[in-house]
Amino acid sequence: MSTMGFPDVNSADFKKFYPTSVLVTGFDIIFFWVARMITMGLEFTGKAPFSTVYIHGLIRDEHGQKMSKSKGNTIDPVLIIDKYGCDALRFTMTSLCTYGGQDIKVSDERFEYGRNFANKIWNASRFVLMNLEGVDDKEVDLANLTIADKWILDKLNNTAKEINENIKNYRIGETAHVLYDFFWNSYCDWYVEIGKIQLQDEKLKLNTQRVLKYVLDMTLRLLHPIMPHITEKVYSLIPDAKFKAIMLADYPVCEDKLNFPTEAKEMELVFETIKSLRNVRQGFNISPSIKVNIEIRAEKSEKPIFESVLAYIKRLARVEEISFADESEPVPAKSATAVVSASKIVIPLAELIDLDAEIARQQKKLDKLMGEKNSLTGRLGNKKFVENAPKEVIEETQAKVDEISVQQEIIEQLIISLK
Numbered sequence: 001m002s003t004m005g006f007p008d009v010n011s012a013d014f015k016k017f018y019p020t021s022v023l024v025t026g027f028d029i030i031f032f033w034v035a036r037m038i039t040m041g042l043e044f045t046g047k048a049p050f051s052t053v054y055i056h057g058l059i060r061d062e063h064g065q066k067m068s069k070s071k072g073n074t075i076d077p078v079l080i081i082d083k084y085g086c087d088a089l090r091f092t093m094t095s096l097c098t099y100g101g102q103d104i105k106v107s108d109e110r111f112e113y114g115r116n117f118a119n120k121i122w123n124a125s126r127f128v129l130m131n132l133e134g135v136d137d138k139e140v141d142l143a144n145l146t147i148a149d150k151w152i153l154d155k156l157n158n159t160a161k162e163i164n165e166n167i168k169n170y171r172i173g174e175t176a177h178v179l180y181d182f183f184w185n186s187y188c189d190w191y192v193e194i195g196k197i198q199l200q201d202e203k204l205k206l207n208t209q210r211v212l213k214y215v216l217d218m219t220l221r222l223l224h225p226i227m228p229h230i231t232e233k234v235y236s237l238i239p240d241a242k243f244k245a246i247m248l249a250d251y252p253v254c255e256d257k258l259n260f261p262t263e264a265k266e267m268e269l270v271f272e273t274i275k276s277l278r279n280v281r282q283g284f285n286i287s288p289s290i291k292v293n294i295e296i297r298a299e300k301s302e303k304p305i306f307e308s309v310l311a312y313i314k315r316l317a318r319v320e321e322i323s324f325a326d327e328s329e330p331v332p333a334k335s336a337t338a339v340v341s342a343s344k345i346v347i348p349l350a351e352l353i354d355l356d357a358e359i360a361r362q363q364k365k366l367d368k369l370m371g372e373k374n375s376l377t378g379r380l381g382n383k384k385f386v387e388n389a390p391k392e393v394i395e396e397t398q399a400k401v402d403e404i405s406v407q408q409e410i411i412e413q414l415i416i417s418l419k
Contacts, residue, residue, distance in 0.1 A: 010018050010376050018049065019051065020050045020202060021050060021051055023037075023049075023050045024056065025055060026056060026057070027055050027056075027058070027101065031355060037049050037292060038118065041406075043107070050379055052117050055101050057097075057102045057104050058103045060103050060104065061075075061104055061107070062072040062105055062106065062107035069075065077089060078112055083108075083111075084111040084112070085229075085230075087208070087227040088111050088113075090092055090228075091112070091114035092113050094172055094226050095113070095114070095180070096110070096173065096362060097172045099172075100169050100171070100210070106181070108219060113119040114266045116136055119158045120183070121183065121223070121227070121230055121231075121234065124187070126219075127192065127234075127320075128192065128212050129234075129238070131199060132213055132239055135206065137203040137239075139210070139214075140207065140214050141207050141210070144207050145207070145211070146204060146208075147263045147266060147267060147270075147305075148195075148309075149207070150264070150269075151191075152186065153210065154220070154261065155182065156184040156218055156252075156258070156262040157254050157259060158254070159179070159222070160218070160253055160254050161253075162178055163175055163178060163222055163253035164251075164254070167225075173382055176226060179226070183219050186198075187216075187219060190271065191215070194316075195211075196315075197315050199246070206306060213238065213239075217235070217241070217242075218252045220235050220246060221249050221250075221251060223234075224246050232245060264394070267309075269306075269340065270305075271312070272340050273306075273313055273340045273345060274313060274316045274317045276339075276345060277317040277338065277345065277347070279338070280336050281318075284353050291319060292320065292347055293319070293322075293347075294319065294323075294345055294346065295345075295348075296323070296324050296325070296343060297325055297326065297343060297345075298327065298343045298344055299327060299341070299342035302341060302342060303324065303349045310322055324348075328341065331344075332346065332348065333417065333419065334348065334355060334371050334419075335347055335349045335417060336349055336350055336417065337417070358418060359418050359419065362415050363415065366411045368406050370408065372404060373404045373408065376397055376400055377401060379397060380397055
């Protein structure tokens with residue numbers, strides 16, 4: 001019996017399996033194999049065997065050498081699976097696949113990237129599932145969403161749109177990077193932390209659980225083609241999951257009802273505020289265990305946003321008390337400031353740090369910068385240097401002087417405020 005009924009091109013099997021849609025291959029066998037498949041397919045059936053050829057780069061060792069058994073530089077995928085896991089192997093290789101088809105350099109250690117992400121998925125999912133006790137099987141109540149809920153749903157919606165476009169256009173590596181960024185940074189680092197705050201509020205708890213559950217569900221579906229095993233396992237643990245298996249679930253697509261562009265933009269103000277306060281803490285060596293008080297000089301249109309997210313700022317930036325003041329009022333002495341969008345955050349420092357020691361530290365930093373600036377300025381003032389040095393070197397030197405001048409002004413203003 002011939003394969004697929006060939007040469008009977010009208011057989012059921014042949015019509016089902018020929019032609020296929022996509023052939024995935026490295027560029028090194030395009031002539032030796034791909035071209036011949038097309039030629040023979042056209043010769044014997046009148047049809048090309050596939051409509052699209054996706055060409056990827058060659059997988060090489062960490063030094064860029066082609067893998068060869070005789071060289072002994074091959075990587076056994078079975079050993080990688082035993083050490084890091086199958087999903088870690090799949091995700092790492094997917095993330096390394098570039099759109100231009102460049103060769104892929106692989107070493108054993110690179111699979112730690114995929115393993116760490118798999119661990120993050122498991123640990124974050126376990127935390128979310130532990131906090132779904134009492135959740136019902138109803139859909140998210142879109143009429144009672146917080147600003148953070150709307151932000152994460154909008155982010156998920158845009159991610160689903162981007163992923164579908166990437167898959168359609170064979171941007172495989174970009175698909176992995178977008179999903180990594182969404183799950184790790186947007187969902188875990190931000191929304192899950194905000195969710196901990198909202199779960200403490202009985203009025204918000206149930207819908208927050210629904211959102212946590214929904215976003216986890218949809219993200220697992222988006223990840224499933226790349227990481228099928230861990231996503232299937234976690235999906236089986238979701239209470240009242242809609243499908244018996246994630247491989248049977250509908251793949252997420254962009255939905256108009258989940259677009260919240262205004263709230264998504266407003267939440268960026270929250271993130272910028274929290275990051276700025278964390279930077280101030282780090283810059284002044286303020287212990288994370290110490291809570292600070294802040295004063296917000298909010299621009300008129302931004303004040304309502306700040307007022308709606310005070311709980312987030314207090315929890316995520318370790319803030320005790322928040323007060324508001326007119327944006328035109330002068331900044332009090334012995335305080336630090338952080339400019340956030342059109343508003344300003346003032347942090348009193350008198351009771352938090354040793355001001356004299358901090359002034360001395362900043363002055364030492366300033367003196368070092370001034371020494372470097374004077375050296376560079378002297379070089380630019382040297383006629384021989386200007387005449388003989390390449391134009392690019394002179395431009396780089398001037399750019400460095402300008403950069404130091406900006407840092408100088410910032411530190412000088414900081415010292416004045418500390419005094």
